[in-house]
Amino acid sequence: MNNSHRPLWLLAELTYACPLQCPYCSNPVDYASHGRELDTDTWLRVLREARALGSVQLGFSGGEPLVRNDLEILLREAASLGFYTNLITSGVGMDNDRIKNFRELGLDHIQISFQAPERELNDYYAGSAVFDHKLSMARAVKENGYPMVLCFVIHRDNIDRVEDIIRLALELKADYLELATTQYQGWALINRDHLLPGKEQVEQAERVAHEYQNRYQDRIKIYFVVADYYENRPKACMNGWGRTALVVSPDGTALPCHSARILPGIEWPNVGNHTMEWIWESSPGFNRFRGDDWMKEPCKSCSEKSVDFGGCRCQAYLLTGDPSNADPVCDKSPFHHVILESTARRESAAEPDQTGAMFFRNPKNSDKLS
């Protein structure tokens, strides 16, 4: 086994519970009907087995991982195993004492998500009055000596504010800023007509981001996740299926990406029944789209197949009905028109209704949409 086939990045989705209701949430739409959360001992075993397989970056995520009251136990074990530990949080559920204690337990880094660079829009998207708390938690993270990533999911309502976002990140002394273009799956796909920005908005935001990337490169690293709906080649989703990432969801289902569960005809392994080694090496799910034997044309004979791996399997399934198809973002795909139609619909649409157009991510809507 070499580094092109090793679960270097372990994402531990500890819970789907979350105090926020972001309408672009990457959790499954039907999360409310999922099974019981793993217990502490199973998580501890998952951490040990994954570390032995070579996992080295660990993300505690969710939902909101701070909701789990055994987070401190898992964190201490992860640090002692030699993981680089990342806490990926909304900041809600955190306070100064907990931040300080996490540091003593060995937490390496905290990523805080924001919805917007100002209170009104932030709290509208979060579905909760949390902006001021996020600001104070971000300051506390830096005061406790952590490196800090700020993550803003980018969509039509905040993309024109990229300059304000960067200024806020600089003011909060963030080390990294992720401008995370919305990925149109799950909740975000349901809300796509509302969330998708126009082409001019994307181009302007990228110009601003690049200008600041250069001007402040000594103070902050700014990542702009590519807006694939406006590209003609797909993203190299997850750096390839089963190549570097292993996601364990709250009920123990192990996945090569956080949304792969939607794909049809795959029986996903659960960490409660299998070792991490079997899951990574041998489970049918992790091998389903590994390598390129599964590819059809136009991917099969494409010279770029080792660059983008045919794009995103979930996007291929959601937009073409077959996860073995090329990601329709690719203009070689016979289904590329579905992307063009959604961006054209966006360009011709009037401003959406701000008061009730979106499905916010909460248990009630999850039940309704399941």
Added chain:
Amino acid sequence: MGGKIEKTMIFGIASPYRLQWEDAQDSYVLLYPEGMVTLNRSAGEILQLCDHTSTVSEILTQLGDKFQGADIEADVLEFLEIALARGWISNE
């Protein structure tokens, strides 16, 4: 390039990077938020001597002993310069 590294300088791994040996990869790696750089053998050997106490001179001596007097000075200085420019190490 050239001229930035003095032999009296003392370097350490800079925040937010963490240098760590990884058995699974048979390599030293640099870890940082949500990312990793896998180092080749010589880069790993040099960086693990950047311990906040040794001078560049002392690092050169140690590496020279290890590689039995091979002429490594130019390569080591060049690598330190790159590591400094990338923010992997800082000058104490």
